Amino acid sequence: MTVDDVQGLMLGVEKEAEVEDNRSPLERFRRPPKKPLSVTDIVSPAWCELQYWYSLTKYGKIKRTPAMKQGSRVHQDLEAQVYDVVPVAVETREDVWGLRIWNVVQGLRTLRATGLTRELEIWGILDGEVINGVIDELSYICPDPDLELGLEASKQDPVADRPPNQLSIEDFFVQRSAGINATLTNAAPPPKIYLTDIKTRTANTLPRGAALKTVQLQLQLYHHLLSALAHGTVPRSAIFSRYGLDSTAPFSTAMTDALTALESTSTDNTPSSTATPSASRPEPHQPNTLISLWDLMQAEFAQTLCAGPASSPSATTLSPLLRAEFRAQADGAVLGSRVFVADDEALARYVGEALRWWRGERAPRGVDVEDAFKCRVCEFAEGCEWRVGKVEEAVRRSRMRWRKKATE
């Protein structure tokens, strides 16, 4: 190696640090060993792609604002209304994942037993990429019975053998106090399930425009991913391999013991098992690997979200009615809600465009001129090239108007 070679080498290293990173956002931030895509990753850029891009490159994540921290607290209080937390000693990464899946199983059982569950984690595939998210709320309560009736009526081929069984809030509590659990699990078709996302607000007003679009997309994406889980089309091997997990490795003894204890507690709390002495029940097979636990979760999804084992796999009880509920940041008081209808084509259009950016097939876009208010609270506004470009464009336009006026 000559002196020139060494200098060339050093130049190369220096140059590499200065040179622009040409990898796609997906390759830079969401490929192993980094975490996979989340629903937030797809939805948040709807506010401003450039802001998301700057956040990823500068911090690798979004900075938590005081408003966000308060919002997390409101959500925490809501989750505590539904679940008791049981500490479990975990030893391996597979144990940790076993608990995450177990929490989903418990969430679905809670939904069936009480008509409500909160903070349900989901996994899926979006255009070949593994993606995860957390659903705020699933419930039996129809957010808009009139809209639902309209949807049923407008269907080309109405489901004849399954009458609409959506409940108003009043019906729900009346039926629940009359012991609806036994009725629903034994005879009647399973009730429809409605998705809700809760947003806390600093101002006591309902959002419009961009803030509304974001939560709408978020709900649509949850609906899409949840449907796949209901139909059992999510390939577990793809999920486990993306997270680098050994899906056939047995859980640790501590974990297995904890699962056995939790299983006996949870079944004893359900209405059906209190009538049956636990000794006369056949002991359910205790899942001991991620594969078997996933399959248990899959069965729970089918039981909760499908019209019945005998019906066609497409008969999901997941309603296309999606609700965004807005609450006051200060005390969590409900400010109001908006209801949307799931639109898979609109979702596919948005997701397709969002993924083009994630794949590096197009540059990130900043906000339109009419959304310039967003730049006021953006920490990256000062160095934002898009913003400079928009200001120049506005100046150019006003000059042209001025010239046109002058020649008239």
Add this chain to the structure above:
DNA sequence: ATTGCTAAAAGG
């Protein structure tokens, strides 16, 4: 005692 970190979502 309360905050931070990890997860996602947290809000504008």
